[in-house]
Amino acid sequence: MTDTLIERTPLSLLLTAADSPFGLLLTQRLVAAGHQVAGLTATTDGAAHVRAQGGLPVYADAIRQGELKSLIAMRKVEVVINLSAQAHNHIPLRNAAWDTDALEDTASALIAAASESGAKFYLHTSFAFVYGDHHGAWVDETTRPTPGDQPLLRAALRAEMQARAASIPSCILRLGFLYGTQSPELHALYDALRLNRPMLAGAGIANWVQMEDAAEAIRRAAEARIADGIYNIVDSAPASSAAFLTTFAAGLGLRPPMSIPAFAGRAVLSQHQLDLMKQSVKVRNARAIEELGWTPRFASHVAGLEDTFLSWRAMTVPMIS
Template sequence: MRVLLAGASGTLGAPLIRQLVAARHDVTGLGRSGSDRMRQLGAAPLIVDVLDRDALLAAVDGHHFDAVIHELTALKKLPLQHRHMAATNTLRSVGTTHLVEVARATGAGRFLTQSIVFGYGYADHGTEVLTEQSPFGVMHGTEFDVHVSAMVDTEQQAMTAEGIEGIALRYGLLYGAPSDTDRMVSMLRKHALPVARHGGELPFIHHEDAAAATVAALERGIGGQAYNIVDDLPATFRDVVTAIADAHDAPHPLPLPTGVLELAAPYGAAVLGEVSMRVSNAKAKAELGWMPQFPTYLDGAAGVRRGT
């Protein structure tokens, strides 16, 4: 297929371009920068700000795509404050609107959008196993509601666009990107990465597995459906960071009470310390024919050590 990948210069962009090209798709990468890197990976770069509607539509004029993949975020690192999510929320709402227009203007009949499992609700879900049939867009009258609203917005826009097969990918927490891992290990060596002492168990996904699932959804996903893209074993953030520390012979993270972390990082501490959810990936495995290369964070941490 001829694919427009929005967010091609982001964390998931590199593995996605590589895997799309390996699957013999023709990739155009859309981003505000990173043209050299896109070319190196095998994508034709298209440098434009997706929030500038007129410039965006002018940039794609004359192009034809079979599919648009929306992987845009503004997250360069783990968000600590609620305001750190604002730009990403805008990309999930306004950015999706503009990209749906691009899909129509270029004849793309397929649209994949990045969502996230936190749409099931920023809360402790206990032992309940959440599936794609579980309520999504759950709000609790807190500061988290604006983030959930943006997740719902991108999914609804993708799935209700007339004449377009919309698919939502509800990723778990991404890890494993070399730049993110290097930053994490550097912080660990400086004893500058505290974690919640008793954090909730969350669904994670290695960025290579997230990319593979996305390619599978492009090729075999059913329009109007959402897919949970998570690995097989939920874990605490402390578990994952400790495994990566061990893989790199780095010091373990400093465990602190969640209440102490919230004083400096109310969003990040609450998510990693108080939210707990078990999310099923059975639908993605069955319908997409996808299996994670790294079924657990322990496998992923070993993969990070090998540089895979």
């Protein structure tokens, strides 16, 4: 699908978690493409950040259907984008405050509100890790997920099922682990490396996507509005979290940290993060490339991290020397 087919038809969009680092980047991308973005925020500081990216900050609880319904109707929203859980979909080397109930509750409230207030499309962002452990084998959108007994994967898949059962057209994007210049978790990882803190890194193959590439995929999906589509939004070079950490440390001129024994992992990471690092699966992105016309600018975490380092060095107050 070419840009000329899907771009530049102005849309009215509602974006949850718009004041998160990834949400702010996506807001900027959508506004730059000519769209009107109403961004959910919970604080005055968050509202200021959304406004600085060209969005309209709005206050509503993402799990309160009535508030969302009124907002969608008032703004004449055409496309609702659920970004709520992506703030936790970062590098698994850092802890994440996953809320499995919120995954389902947010999807339920947004879908019901969108369906009852005139929205035309619901875009649900999910996670590439929902496929579960496939022992390093390649999978694609036709592969049946195997969540096992992991509560996080089961909740994420139930949220996807709600999107697929929506009474309005919808699609699902399964994003790899997010990282990039704006990532607070990368900043925290840098600080931990400088302090030579030991870390736990998994050998299982994981799937990654640089934030800018993920934002571009969401923009294209919102514009294309392909009903019932499921798309893997990942780069083309799956790699373990241990490999990611090694690349990150080397690019900063730092030594890889000492490893934490696996039995001590619970002292620094939640069970959800530990489970994610045990998985090993290679996720294909061919369908998104073919049907959305999307190609990751950063084909691997190596290329994505190189760009991150360049951006950090170019900051007014450089992150790194």
